[in-house]
Amino acid sequence: MGFHPITLKTIYADYNAHYGNKGGAIYRHVSDQYVPFYVQILQGRDSNHVLDGLLYHGTNLNIYEHSTDTAGYTEQMFALTYLLGFKFKPRIKNAEQQQLYYWESIEVGNVKFKKINQSLIIDNYKEILRLIDSIKSEKVRSSLILQKLGSYSRDNSVSKALKELGRILKTMYLLEYFSDKELRKEVQQMLNKGESINSVARIIHFGKNGRINETTIEEQLEKASSLNILLSVLIVWNSRYLEKVYKNVKDKDWFDEELFKKVSPLGTTHVNFLGEYTFKEEKIVSEDGLRPLKIED
Incomplete structure (x- = not known):
């Protein structure tokens, strides 16, 4: 950029x-x-525009993974890229300070994993799939949806569910990133x-x-x-x-x-x-x- x-x-x-x-x-x-x-x-922020380039580039490139710096990263982006078929590989500033998540609250060595809200993901999964379909079919641009989600993320259950799903995917990525x-x-x-x-x-x-x-x-x-x-x-x-x-x-x-x-x-x-x-x-x-x-x- x-x-x-x-x-x-x-x-x-x-x-x-x-x-x-x-x-x-x-x-x-x-x-x-x-x-x-x-x-x-x-x-707006970089992360709102990441998916536009991956979905609407109009070339014959077969894009399957994408990297950004911290400005292009959100926990929701991990969920959205995964559901749209992309591997998200950001370089996150101070990645070692990121909170990690698991299905239960556990502690491995001196690393604490917070419990994920599974029920929130399950209850909103159909709405999430409808959202993904709208993005993939280009009924609405992904940047517009992300701007909307960001504007009312505290109250919107779909936005919260995407964040919860993204936290699991972020944890999986960071564990691989730290060890590889x-x-x-x-x-x-x-x-x-x-x-x-x-x-x-x-x-x-x-x-x-x-x-x-x-x-x-x-x-x-x-x-x-x-x-x-x-x-x-x-x-x-x-x-x-x-x-x-x-x-x-x-x-x-x-x-x-x-x-x-x-x-x-x-x-x-x-x-x-x-x-x-x-x-x-x-x-x-x-x-x-x-x-x-x-x-x-």
């Missing part, structure tokens, strides 16, 4: 304390092959790819100091989508040349294929973002020292 200052007055800009001004967040979904396949202008070094490494690598894409996006989006001057959500999305296209062009260009390099050096004694697999297609040092200015010595001014006028006869 990248934050971009918005200079004009618009309802689609929120104040960001970290940057000290108003702006909009471009939330970009990135595949494990560095392809940016979905983009949104965020309104390769899983932690995999999650970090997936998030690093997203951060790398965002870094390149900031390099490309240098015009007008990287600011968004559009006032409507449609215009802002057009700019964000155009940026995605340029990122894809760069990735395809670099990938074509990396393929050519591979074909030319793969049989060399010094070539390390495992190391080559780690080369990112996001290099920019060979890209001239400012263009070239050529000054020819041909005469372009008249005898009076001015350029000739472009007047049609």
Whole structure:
């Protein structure tokens, strides 16, 4: 996700304390092959928009798992992604301090597991399935449903039941996360790819100091989508040349294929973002020292 200052007055800009001004967040979904396949202008917290990119991307990608940082994580998200057929792998800040849950209150070593409310899940399970069907059939966008659930989560039994179910799934994930070094490494690598894409996006989006001057959500999305296209062009260009390099050096004694697999297609040092200015010595001014006028006869 990248934050971009918005200079004009618009309802689609929120104040960001970290940057000290108003702006909009471009939330970009990135595949494990560095392809940016979905983009949104965020309104509200990140977690409300996670499912939109997984469900409505309109590509031929077969997405089965997703990683976010803490901003994209909620206990409800564990439940929703599971019921929709995705594996949710967030990197949760201070994960070791998270409360763990079980069917009963138990203590394993010095770790306490709180009791889950099973009856709440059972009583609301049919409503949860109806909610999942509405999201999957696109009767209503997932981000809208999550915003609604978040606005009255204290009183809504379905929202509470999703949270209870998510707590069990979160516990199962964290136990695996704590014990599996390769899983932690995999999650970090997936998030690093997203951060790398965002870094390149900031390099490309240098015009007008990287600011968004559009006032409507449609215009802002057009700019964000155009940026995605340029990122894809760069990735395809670099990938074509990396393929050519591979074909030319793969049989060399010094070539390390495992190391080559780690080369990112996001290099920019060979890209001239400012263009070239050529000054020819041909005469372009008249005898009076001015350029000739472009007047049609």
